Amino acid sequence: xxxxxxxxxxxxxxxxxxxxxxxxxxxxxxxxxxxxxxxxxxxxxxxxxxxxxxxxxxxxxxxxxxxxxxxxxxxxxxxxxxxxxxxxxxxxxxxxxxxxxxxxxxxxxxxxxxxxxxxxxxxxxxxxxxxxxxxxxxxxxxxxxxxxxxxxxxxxxxxxxxxxxxxxxxxxxxxxxxxxxxxxxxxxxxxxxxxxxxxxxxxxxxxxxxxxxxxxxxxxxxxxxxxxxxxxxxxxxxxxxxxxxxxxxxxxxxxxxxxxxxxxxxxxxxxxxxxxxxxxxxxxxxxxxxxxxxxxxxxxxxxxxxxxxxxxxxxxxxxxxx
Amino acid sequence: xxxxxxxxxxxxxxxxxxxxxxxxxxxxxxxxxxxxxxxxxxxxxxxxxxxxxxxxxxxxxxxxxxxxxxxxxxxxxxxxxxxxxxxxxxxxxxxxxxxxxxxxxxxxxxxxxxxxxxxxxxxxxxxxxxxxxxxxxxxxxxxxxxxxxxxxxxxxxxxxxxxxxxxxxxxxxxxxxxxxxxxxxxxxxxxxxxxxxxxxxxxxxxxxxxxxxxxxxxxxxxxxxxxxxxxxxxxxxxxxxxxxxxxxxxxxxxxxxxxxxxxxxxxxxxxxxxxxxxxxxxxxxxxxxxxxxxxxxxxxxxxxxxxxxxxxxxxxxxxxxxxxxxxxxxxxxxxxxxxxxxxxxxxxxxxxxxxxxxxxxxxxxxxxxxxxxxxxxxxxxxxxxxxxxxxxxxxxxxxxxxxxxxxxxxxxxxxxxxxxxxxxxxxxxxxxxxxxxxxxxxxxxxxxxxxxxxxxxxxxxxxxxxxxxxxxxxxxxxxxxxxxxxxxxxxxxxx
Numbered sequence: 001x002x003x004x005x006x007x008x009x010x011x012x013x014x015x016x017x018x019x020x021x022x023x024x025x026x027x028x029x030x031x032x033x034x035x036x037x038x039x040x041x042x043x044x045x046x047x048x049x050x051x052x053x054x055x056x057x058x059x060x061x062x063x064x065x066x067x068x069x070x071x072x073x074x075x076x077x078x079x080x081x082x083x084x085x086x087x088x089x090x091x092x093x094x095x096x097x098x099x100x101x102x103x104x105x106x107x108x109x110x111x112x113x114x115x116x117x118x119x120x121x122x123x124x125x126x127x128x129x130x131x132x133x134x135x136x137x138x139x140x141x142x143x144x145x146x147x148x149x150x151x152x153x154x155x156x157x158x159x160x161x162x163x164x165x166x167x168x169x170x171x172x173x174x175x176x177x178x179x180x181x182x183x184x185x186x187x188x189x190x191x192x193x194x195x196x197x198x199x200x201x202x203x204x205x206x207x208x209x210x211x212x213x214x215x216x217x218x219x220x221x222x223x224x225x226x227x228x229x230x231x232x233x234x235x236x237x238x239x240x241x242x243x244x245x246x247x248x249x250x251x252x253x254x255x256x257x258x259x260x261x262x263x264x265x266x267x268x269x270x271x272x273x274x275x276x277x278x279x280x281x282x283x284x285x286x287x288x289x290x291x292x293x294x295x296x297x298x299x300x301x302x303x304x305x306x307x308x309x310x311x312x313x314x315x316x317x318x319x320x321x322x
Numbered sequence: 323x324x325x326x327x328x329x330x331x332x333x334x335x336x337x338x339x340x341x342x343x344x345x346x347x348x349x350x351x352x353x354x355x356x357x358x359x360x361x362x363x364x365x366x367x368x369x370x371x372x373x374x375x376x377x378x379x380x381x382x383x384x385x386x387x388x389x390x391x392x393x394x395x396x397x398x399x400x401x402x403x404x405x406x407x408x409x410x411x412x413x414x415x416x417x418x419x420x421x422x423x424x425x426x427x428x429x430x431x432x433x434x435x436x437x438x439x440x441x442x443x444x445x446x447x448x449x450x451x452x453x454x455x456x457x458x459x460x461x462x463x464x465x466x467x468x469x470x471x472x473x474x475x476x477x478x479x480x481x482x483x484x485x486x487x488x489x490x491x492x493x494x495x496x497x498x499x500x501x502x503x504x505x506x507x508x509x510x511x512x513x514x515x516x517x518x519x520x521x522x523x524x525x526x527x528x529x530x531x532x533x534x535x536x537x538x539x540x541x542x543x544x545x546x547x548x549x550x551x552x553x554x555x556x557x558x559x560x561x562x563x564x565x566x567x568x569x570x571x572x573x574x575x576x577x578x579x580x581x582x583x584x585x586x587x588x589x590x591x592x593x594x595x596x597x598x599x600x601x602x603x604x605x606x607x608x609x610x611x612x613x614x615x616x617x618x619x620x621x622x623x624x625x626x627x628x629x630x631x632x633x634x635x636x637x638x639x640x641x642x643x644x645x646x647x648x649x650x651x652x653x654x655x656x657x658x659x660x661x662x663x664x665x666x667x668x669x670x671x672x673x674x675x676x677x678x679x680x681x682x683x684x685x686x687x688x689x690x691x692x693x694x695x696x697x698x699x700x701x702x703x704x705x706x707x708x709x710x711x712x713x714x715x716x717x718x719x720x721x722x723x724x725x726x727x728x729x730x731x732x733x734x735x736x737x738x739x740x741x742x743x744x745x746x747x748x749x750x751x752x753x754x755x756x757x758x759x760x761x762x763x764x765x766x767x768x769x770x771x772x773x774x775x776x777x778x779x780x781x782x783x784x785x786x787x788x789x790x791x792x793x794x795x796x797x798x799x800x801x802x803x804x805x806x807x808x809x810x811x812x813x814x815x816x817x
Contacts, residue, residue: 038661038663066661068661069505069506069508069524069525070506070507070508070511071511073506073511074506074523074524077520077523081520100511103511105510105512106510106511106512107512107513109520109523151779152779154777160509160510160511161511180776180777180779181776182773182776182777183509183773183776184773185508185769188667188671189667192462192666192667193465193466195462196462196463196464196465197465198465198466198777199777
């Protein structure tokens with residue numbers, strides 16, 4: 001036994017020194033930044049903007065790749081499995097990360113402890129929207145109709161157990177209604193289906209549909225936040241409309257496999273934070289309708305744990321509803 | 323006006339020097355694959371996907387598409403000179419092409435094939451350009467039930483049209499659908515049939531499966547066939563005589579139309595249009611008895627048809643996201659690997675890719691005409707490379723390619739297993755196309771079905787109460803039961 005401990009200690013020490021040695025000249029080769037959602041979506045957009053600015057500062061290319069599947073589970077599994085040397089980082093969407101872990105049916109091969117929280121980039125509040133020629137003019141119209149025809153109004157999400165799905169569950173509880181929930185594979189399919197009249201009302205995020213709301217193709221009914229979005233100042237919030245419990249957002253940030261040596265971690269965090277604060281990043285994100293909310297290290301980890309706790313009862317509810 | 327803008331955008335993308343280069347490389351590789359017997363366009367495209375990994379999506383897709391239609395040109399050369407089709411769509415060309423070569427008229431045979439291919443390909447591309455925008459707009463009206471029904475039609479056409487035995491084809495379709503089930507459940511995200519093997523969480527890799535079934539399988543089979551002699555003929559005067567022009571012109575016109583319209587139907591495959599074109603030509607001919615002895619229209623029409631088909635079949639792929647043949651399924655896999663999903667969304671989201679690709683077809687057809695007319699002698703020389711040197715090289719290339727996908731030795735294993743399976747299935751003459759199409763369409767079908775059921779609250783009648791989806795499903799049923807009825811009819815006739 002003692003021998004085992006000794007070996008362990010020496011292994012830890014050696015690894016620690018290796019880490020230090022690496023940190024001295026990190027990075028020496030390109031860094032992979034994996035996005036678990038399709039190219040062209042809003043997580044992908046944010047990741048590519050960040051990577052293009054950060055790579056100039058870190059001195060090595062940051063290659064953005066997409067590992068799509070199962071509401072980001074495929075990509076997260078991949079990130080958790082990587083060697084923690086700082087050369088493979090992954091984007092993450094919250095609360096999708098938490099619900100995948102919390103739903104036993106997903107048989108996730110990772111949990112919160114498999115990752116190290118690096119930095120948060122964006123918090124994008126939820127938006128309830130319909131197509132421009134929908135009979136629903138306000139959120140009130142939707143709720144009234146849903147009361148008249150329980151379980152018949154089709155409400156769509158961008159994926160099962162994502163933030164939009166949880167938002168529908170919150171709305172159902174707050175307004176005491178029942179929707180017929182339809183899950184789509186990402187925002188693009190949801191958009192086409194809603195425009196084609198396949199569903200009645202859709203739940204997504206401000207950043208994903210903002211340009212089309214502004215362009216008049218879609219109508220925003222409510223932003224699921226305490227304050228109005230600066231990108232859609234004319235759309236009321238759920239709090240204003242009398243549903244203070246319906247607060248939902250999707251946040252996106254960067255995680256790494258657990259065990260990245262501290263000096264390397266710090267370097268990544270410094271570079272990414274600097275990149276996020278650069279005028280170029282702010283301007284490009286603004287254009288995409290994405291609100292930048294940097295949170296670093298322990299602060300970000302704490303936020304992830306808090307979301308985790310909030311999601312527990314909702315995931316339970318979603319599982320019961322099946 | 324909108325259409326015109328799209329076309330201009332397409333040409334501005336396609337004429338970028340780097341994209342022209344990709345189109346050129348694709349045409350050269352495609353011709354090469356067409357020339358080499360035992361290596362068809364499906365295998366060729368699959369084998370070459372890994373080398374496009376680091377290219378940008380537009381360049382990669384332009385290049386892979388050029389390989390696809392380039393192979394249609396190249397296949398002719400072996401049919402005429404060796405009496406062995408370089409790829410399956412040139413089988414029928416052997417009949418009259420080889421006879422012409424024996425009479426010392428190999429030049430005009432190859433010449434008319436290249437010219438006909440150019441005309442057919444260019445016409446189909448023009449039609450593609452005109453109809454794709456309205457069709458994509460129409461397809462946007464499709465909800466999940468319609469998408470599901472359309473995919474069922476696609477799969478049942480492939481099943482109904484491939485091979486002699488509908489039973490074998492059905493089994494191969496189911497085999498593909500079962501393979502497609504492995505991995506993460508696309509809606510709930512729960513892992514299925516993964517046996518706890520982490521690489522399987524991502525599903526069975528499409529590229530290694532295709533490389534195995536088509537690439538390795540075909541090579542294994544080719545190694546059994548005897549070495550063939552190349553006709554040592556001087557290829558001179560590529561341009562046909564005045565008299566030959568007269569008969570060929572009409573044949574090329576008919577071949578173009580036949581190929582294009584059959585290209586619109588998913589599941590027809592590249593071979594059927596050439597047979598139909600040949601049969602039609604024989605029917606309208608004043609001297610049908612001379613077919614098979616080296617008449618030029620017997621070369622002109624089918625060769626035109628297969629190129630017209632190749633470009634026409636891009637219509638269902640681009641506008642609906644339904645690949646009509648195994649090669650197109652591979653091409654669709656390439657789209658997906660590069661983060662693009664063919665279908666009506668693509669026209670809205672990445673018009674630069676769609677129109678750039680379509681415009682590149684024109685340029686590719688011109689490049690191929692140049693490659694094939696003056697340089698035909700060079701390609702013929704390639705036929706003299708001994709297979710015992712060629713095949714090990716291709717096998718090595720397959721293994722490297724499969725590994726380079728994800729730096730995963732697991733993928734190499736998948737390719738080898740499916741290579742052996744591909745060899746066996748060829749031996750017993752079971753069609754491979756249904757498996758490949760089912761593998762790529764399966765996840766889309768499952769998702770569409772489950773979303774439909776979410777929309778209806780679990781009621782299956784949503785699939786038959788919506789008119790478009792009902793009509794499509796009826797078509798699928800007719801396609802599937804008609805061979806059965808024929809079979810019963812034959813049996814009854816015997817009794």
